[in-house]
Amino acid sequence: MDENRRVSIEVLFYPKTVAVIGATAERKFGQIAFENLLKNKGGIEVIPVNPKAETILGVKCYPSVKAISGKVDLAVVIVPAKIALQVVSECVEKGVKAVILISGGFSETGPEGKQLEEQVIKAIKGSKTRILGPNTLGVLMPRNAINTTFFPEDRFIKPRDGKIAFISQSGASAVAFMETATFYEVGFSAFVGLGNEADLTETDFIEYFAEDPGTSVICLYLEKISNGRRFLQVCRRVSKEKSLVVLKAGRTERGARAALSHTGSLAGFDKVADGAFKQYGIVRAIDETELLDYAVALAFQRPLPGDRIAVLTFGGGAGVIATDLIEASQHLRMADLPKNVKKKLRDVVAPFASVNNPVDTTGNITNEQVEKVLKILQEAEGVDGILTIMGLQSVYISLELVNLLVKWARHGSKPMVVVGLGVGLTLEAVRKL
Amino acid sequence: MDENRRVSIEVLFYPKTVAVIGATAERKFGQIAFENLLKNKGGIEVIPVNPKAETILGVKCYPSVKAISGKVDLAVVIVPAKIALQVVSECVEKGVKAVILISGGFSETGPEGKQLEEQVIKAIKGSKTRILGPNTLGVLMPRNAINTTFFPEDRFIKPRDGKIAFISQSGASAVAFMETATFYEVGFSAFVGLGNEADLTETDFIEYFAEDPGTSVICLYLEKISNGRRFLQVCRRVSKEKSLVVLKAGRTERGARAALSHTGSLAGFDKVADGAFKQYGIVRAIDETELLDYAVALAFQRPLPGDRIAVLTFGGGAGVIATDLIEASQHLRMADLPKNVKKKLRDVVAPFASVNNPVDTTGNITNEQVEKVLKILQEAEGVDGILTIMGLQSVYISLELVNLLVKWARHGSKPMVVVGLGVGLTLEAVRKL
Incomplete structure (x- = not known):
């Protein structure tokens, strides 16, 4: 990728010195973003900039970024749109490598804002300063606790470290989706809110995370594609190494x-998106639940060698619903279990259980029986992957079942996905998976 | 409805005396169902029946239902399939009004089981004894803590009391779905696991709950329709008074x-189901999440007077996704906000917020502004219903927002549905809604 862009993106996640321009002594966004950044791990220096304050949260405040004596890698800017141009110009003069322009009021608001945005971009032309935004929450990186958002700590659950990089043209919604994922103990290598993408775009970040050893799945919420050709070329290359999951809204x-009202973009790409995504190795999700489900499955699983799925369930209804969803998906189909496999299963399960696919053991099953059934399915011919739908409501199963499922999901020869039914004990168990 | 069936169903939920035939001194399903029934509210007498035990959990045990001296309203039967015929015959002789036949091993297992099931049904012919099942979990009624399932109390979260009656051809899966609903503080007037429906069917229960003042939504998980004509006739009548939501699997x-393997039924009805459901006032769901979402929305909302929806969001991405889902749904469409409405909104929100539909206030909003926006949308011409997508991550909103949303959702002139983004504070808030 372009070296200047790579260096600037690196600085977004691993800055040494950060100036927060528009930090305030009042309980406003500018104060909260500053406070969040102060909590970083790894000795990153965070400096408030505001001509009207002496200190903010006990830290010495500077009237402008130029007044700071040492080098500044990254500027986080939360000022009214109309003074953003001057602030960005000063960052260019100071040699700041990246600016996170949180301020809204640019192309998302109409022609006047669009003009202002063009002026800001003109200000960085020819320099090594790159801009993330405007109209962005910026970045979150659990690994070193970098957090440029303006959400107070007591208002949201911060993402935990993991393997999914989340690149999003929506900020607030995406952070809320991550909150839900975090509740299920799913972790993220990084989050980027792209905002209006006046400079740095989704494709720049795909290229960056393609090279990040801590990221195995790149997960995107997109409303537009900045440059369709480049996007698809990069995705084709990256999808050979890492999983790409896209929720394309609009x-x-x-x-x-x-x-258009949200990030000032026209989402005209959609009609060709389905075909192009399939061709270029991109998994498409239709809502945020699918997006995170796919990302999680891909973060923990090898790719399926084929499309034939065996379903194991302790409750018949869930098995029928899963069968419908698999058969209707057009990507997967239900495996036909060979006669000898059915015979082996029959010897293990209760007489009134079903040994067709879905294999419905009913609740009348013990851990030992589940283990035997899984072994038979793992060894079965004609099965490419296993979906286990687990509930822990029945008394004959012990909670040790979770460790048994973890063992097979991690070390079984076939990819296996486990879905929990219910939220009590089962949720606790799923969190351990 | 048929008076004998009505009386027998009444007894399932409000028995005076229950015999648990197959209660055991061992920690097996028969003991757990007995234990669960002992915890009922309202002085219901529960008697264990087992020829091999003197007492079970300290309660005097009888060798057969006939050996019980007083009247028995309801028998819960958990015995091997091969002795079920004799047990049911004894219940008929005793004048038991309803039998919950939990035992599996009947028509769901093949021709031999089907024959056995037919014999059991023959045994009740001409009598006033009705059977729920076989192959069922039976019933749950939070109102009086009636619980015939064999899940130990420490293994699952019991449903709380509410307005949704859940009638299901799946037992274990449906209970797990209810567990999830309970987690979101959603309550149920009753749950019925239908099992194989050898006698009492889904339509009997629809008729019963149509007359239950505690039920406002009837929610069904079906794999087959026992008698299509009667089902649709009853639904047409009932849907004028109460909401009907159906997940038709298969x-x-x-x-x-x-x-077929699950409840011994052929789900051939599906191809005509979509059209028929629409015609007869039934809302169709495609998975368990939709089923519960629809049921919850209908339990708390009046019907929409039209299809034009206004969306209010604090985060743009969620607004775009909601717009896609509404426009793609074919039942709803996005409202066109009149010019004067947009002008009123513009006076309230931040300059960079969007006053088109979806109305995206951005996170830069206070409770007072949300209240003003809601008032404008409630009064707006051309809007039939409001979807509010709420997050509580931003500092300018206080948690009091929840009470404000409750007020508008309950007392606003237009139906309003609130969706939460994220799980931390927002989840706590949604639970209060």
Whole structure:
């Protein structure tokens, strides 16, 4: 990738010195972003900039970024749109490598804002300063606790460290989706809110995370594609090494118009997106639940060698629903279990259980029986992957079942996904998986 | 409805005396169902029946239902399939009004089991004894803590009291779905696991709950329809008074085959189901998440007077996704906000917020502004219902927002649904809604 862009993106996640321009003594966004950044790990220096304050949260405040004596790698900017141009110009003069422009009021608001955005971009032309945003929450990196958002710590659950990089044209919504994922103990290598993408775009970040050893799945929420050709070329290359999952919103005409008000982008790409995504190795999700489900499955699983799925369930209804979803998906199908496999299963399960696919053991099953069934399915011909739908409501199963499932999911020869039914004990168990 | 069936169903939920035939001194299903029933509220007498025990959990045990001196309303039967026929015959002789036949091993297992099931049904012919099952978990009624399932109390979260009656051809899976609903503080007036429906069917229960003042939504998980004509006739009548939501599984051919192994039913009805459901006032769900979401929305909301939806969001991405889902749904569409409404909104929100539909206030909003926006949308011409997508991550909103949303959702002139983004504070808030 472009070396200047790579260096600037690196600075977003691993800065040495950060100036927070627009930090305030009042309980406003500018104070909260500053406070969040102060909590970073690894000795990153964070300096408030505001001509009207002496100190903020006990830290010496500077009137401008130029007044700071040492080098500044990264500037986080939360000022009204109309003074953003001057602030960015000063960052260029100071040699700041990256600016996170949190301020809104640019191309997402109409022609006047668009003009202002163009002026800001003109200000960095020819320099090594790159801009993330405007109209962005910036970045989160659990690994070193970098957090440029303006959400107070007591208001949201911060993501934990993991293997999923989340690149998003939405900020607040994406952070809320991550909160849900975090509740299920799913972790993230990084989050980037792209905002209006006046400079750095989704494709720059895909290229960056392709090279990040801590990232195995790149997960994108997109309302537009900045440069379709480059995006697809990069995805084709990256998808050979890492999993790419995309929620492309603005599918409908009204959705596309809503995207225009949101990040000032026209989501016209959609009609060809389905075909192109498939061709270039991108998994498409239709809502945020699918996006995170796919990302999690891909973060922990090898790719399927084929499309034939065996379903194991302790409750018949879930097995029938799963069968419908698999058969309707067009990517997967239900495996036909060979006669000898059915015979082996029959010897293990209760007489009224079903040994067809889905294998429905009913609740009348013990851990030992589950283990035997899984071994038979792992060894079965004609099965490429296993979906286990687990509930822990029945008394004959012990909670040790979770360790048994973890063992097979991690070390079985076939990819296995485990879905929990219910939220009590089962949720606790799923969190351990 | 048929008076004998009505009386027998009444007894399932409000018995005076229950015999648990197959209660055991061992930690098996028969003991757990007995133990669960002992915890009922309202002085219901529960008597264990087992020829091999003197007492079970300290309660005097009888060798057979006939040996019990007083009247028995309801028998819960957990015995091997091969002795079920004799047990049911004894219940008929005793004048038991309803039998919950939990035992599996009947038509769901093949021709031999089917024959056995037919014999059991023959045994009740001409009597006033009705059977729920076989192959069922039976019933749960939070109102009086009636619970015939064999899940130990420490293994699952019991449903709380509410307005949704859940009628299901799946037992274990449905209980797990309810567990998830309970986690979100959603309550149920009753749960019925139908099992094989050898006698009492889904339509009997629809008729029963149609007359239950505690039920406002009837929610069904079905793999087959026992008698299509009668089902649709009853639904047409009932849907004028109460909401009917159906998850009809076995949509695909393989799903239908899985249903055959599960409850011994052929799910051939599907191809005409979509049209018929729409015509007869039934809301169709495609998975368990939709089923519960629809049930919850209908339990708390009046019907929409039209299809034009206004979306209010604090985070743009969620607004775009919601727009896509609304426009793609074919039942709803995005409202066009009149110019004067947009002007009123513009006076309230931040300059960079969007006043088109979806209305995206951005995170830069206070409770007072949310209240003003809601008032404008409630009064707006051309809007039939409001979807509010709420996050509590931003500092300018206080948690009091929840009470404000409750007020508008309950007392606003237009139906309003609130969706939470994230799981921390927002989840706590959603639970209060």
